[in-house]
Amino acid sequence: MDRFHSYYLGSIGREPTYKPFTLNPGTEMTPELLRSLVNRFAIEKVMRYDVLASPWERDFEIFSRPQREPWKPDNRLAANFARNITKTFEGYYIGVPVLVSHDEPVRNKWLADYFARVDQADIDADISEGCSKYGNAFELLYSDESGDPCSTYVDARSAFVVYDNTVKHLPMFGVTISLDEEGVSNGEWFDEYGVTRYREEVDGIVFGDAEPHNFGGIPLIEYVQDSAREGLYESAMSLIDAFNRCISEKANDVEYFADAYMLVTGAQLPEDFKEDLRKLKVINIWGSGDGSGLGVSFLQKPNADSTQENLLNRLETLLYKTSMVPDITDASFYTASGEALEKRLMPMDNMAKTKDRKFVASVRRRLKLLASYPTSPLDDDDWVQTRVVMRRNEPKNIAAEASTASSLSGIVSQRTQLGLLSFVDNPESEIERINDEKANSATISTDGYETARSTRRDATMYEITSILGKRKRGEITYNNAVRMLEKIGVDEETARSYLDDKDTE
Secondary structure, three states: OOOOOOHHHHHOOOOOOOOOEEEOOOOOOOHHHHHHHHHHHHHHHHHHHHHHHHHHOOOOHHHHOOOOOOOOOOOOOOOOHHHHHHHHHHHHHHOOOOEEEOOOHHHHHHHHHHHHHHOHHHHHHHHHHHHHHHOEEEEEEEEOOOOOEEEEEEOHHHEEEEEEOOOOOOEEEEEEEEEOOOOOEEEEEEOOOEEEEEEEEOOEEEEEEEEEOOOOOOOEEEEEOOOOOOOOOHHHHHHHHHHHHHHHHHHHHHHHHHOOOEEEEOOOOOHHHHOOHHHHOEEEEOOOOOOOOOEEEEOOOOOOHHHHHHHHHHHHHHHHHHHOOOOOOOHHHHOOOHHHHHHHHHHHHHHHHHHHHHHHHHHHHHHHHHHHOOOOOOOOOHHHHOEEEOOOOOOOOHHHHHHHHHHOEOOEOHHHHHHOOOOOOOHHHHHHHHHHHHHHHHHOEEOOEEOOHHHHHHOOHHHHHHHHHHHHOOOOOHHHHHHHHHHOOOOHHHHHHHHHHHHHO
């Protein structure tokens, strides 16, 4: 008899496999090997994914329980903790899109245009959510009709990557699986050079012609939640089922109390009360029938309300503790101080930091593949130099951020300063806008005459124009005008040149 040691042994009758498929380096893909991998994937992986997808798709264990007799309460209530926990974490983790930037303007613009064209922020959100649901997810790079690189999210139930069994653990093959209208399995498999379509027929899998994909590597990229490839709410699945059973039984008890049987003792009722005991809900015990000891009352089940409430509260607390995601709907969450809030978010933040390292590594693999694409301006090493920043969607103190950034002026670079501001999405683009504003203000003119750069730094156009205007109208002398211009930062030579031009005019 199998020893019960996980949720899956009781639900699918076997323990799932979390580790990815591996092969010896240099192994060639054949129809026989691919069929073996696809069959293993269906048994070792997809069965677990289907169990994890059940609560997400509102298919809870409580709904599959045997029905009770029609006269008994049979409430089936389900609290979707799986979706609630995942949405809370994902909103915190990737509610603010991943920031990818490059110091070189041309490359940075190409990356920004690419992410906007393929709606990369939405793809990243789907990938991250898929990791939280199943423990891993995939991104597929491909060429569109115009020959431009694109990407899309691929569900973990329809793709897998095969790695070599060396310490490098390099990807060897990528495989996607789908079913056509006839229910026949087909898809594509990728190596570092090309993509080959396949179709499963009666005699086995048949390969089509291979076509180059031009990405210089396996274009199917795996993202993982953590090294264990375990889903966000996976360890809490049994607690979710227990909570749903408990709250359903509590609803049954409430219905029992509202529909209690009446007990009449000491007097015999007419025979017609026995016609439908369950409908009339009357029990008659008359004893001697002489009317002595007459009594009327309701039969009540023992009240276990406090026990049920304690269990529900304990299960709910364990659900959030086990998943390490706080209950942000709790009233005390919104009244907590900044320091207290940070402590409450610390378990989730620690989990997010672990996911960051895995997510950033996969994003860099995406950039490496894009750098190999023929139309990309990225060089082979640009994927290393490109910054990938994960940002949290949490309450921000803008005043504190601005104060901190301002205090670092002259200590760190302008890019680092701007990077501290949560409302600045792209520091490089912000620096470009700042430089453009400075360039536009370089041609400040006074009555048609351009000022010098030294004047721009230390004086305003209004002050210079005012002084020159007073001199032109004869309200001040030439020397007084020179001294006034010097006081606002204009050097004597520049001041005299402005005044001489005005006097000549």
